[in-house]
Amino acid sequence: MTAVTSPLVAAYLADLERRLADAPAADRLDVLDAVREHLDAAFAEAGPAPSDDDVRRVLADLGSPDDVAGALALAAPPAAATPVAPAPPRTSVGVWVLLVLAGLVAGLLVAPLVVALGIVHVAALVTALVTVVAVTTWVGVRAFGPRGRHARRGWQMAFAVALPATLVAGTVLLGSAFFLVVEDGSAESGPVVVVEE
Structure with missing residues (x-):
C-alpha cells in the first residue's frame, strides 16, 4: 500500500473536502489538487513505501484540514455584502x-x-x-x-x-x-x- 492510497490520506482528504463544502467548486478542487501534489512530493522524499508514521508526520506538517480550509478562507477575497441596487437616475x-x-x-x-x-x-x-x-x-x-x-x-x-x-x-x-x-x-x-x- 502506497502512502497516497493510505486510509489516513483518504480520511484526511475526505475531511478536508467536507470542510471546503461551502467554498466555490473551482476553489475547492484547486485546494484538493494542491494538497494531493504536496502529499505526492512529500511521500516521494520519504521513500517508495512510507510507513504509517511517515504518513502521519507529513499530514501533521501539512496541518489539520481545518487549518488548510481556514487558509483558503483567508486567501479568498471578502464576500460582498448584500448587493445594493444602483440608485435610479435623478429627474432634473x-x-x-x-x-x-x-x-x-x-x-x-x-x-x-x-x-x-x-x-x-x-x-x-x-x-x-x-x-x-x-x-x-x-x-x-x-x-x-x-x-x-x-x-x-x-x-x-x-x-x-x-x-x-x-x-x-x-x-x-x-x-x-x-x-x-x-x-x-x-x-x-x-x-x-x-x-x-
Whole structure:
C-alpha cells in the first residue's frame, strides 16, 4: 500500500473536502489538487513505501484540514455584502417644471369638454368632477403611498401632470357650475319691470 492510497490520506482528504463544502467548486478542487501534489512530493522524499508514521508526520506538517480550509478562507477575497441596487437616475427640476406645465395645459384643454357636459346636464358635470378627483387621488396614492421597493418615478411623473390638470379643470368646472346656477336663478325671476307713476 502506497502512502497516497493510505486510509489516513483518504480520511484526511475526505475531511478536508467536507470542510471546503461551502467554498466555490473551482476553489475547492484547486485546494484538493494542491494538497494531493504536496502529499505526492512529500511521500516521494520519504521513500517508495512510507510507513504509517511517515504518513502521519507529513499530514501533521501539512496541518489539520481545518487549518488548510481556514487558509483558503483567508486567501479568498471578502464576500460582498448584500448587493445594493444602483440608485435610479435623478429627474432634473426642468423635467418636473415641464410636467407641471403640461398638466396646466391639459387642464385647460379638458375643462371646456367637461363644461359642455355640464351644459347638457348638471349631474354630468358633477360626475366628471368626481371622476377627475378620484383618478388624481388614485395616481397620488400610487406615486407616494406605501409600495415597498417598487419604482414609483413613473407614477410621480403622472401625478405631476394630473394634479395641476385637476386643479385647473376643477376650478373651471366649479366656476361654470356657479355660472349655470346663477344663470338659472336669474332666468326664473323674470325681467324687471319699472313702473313710473
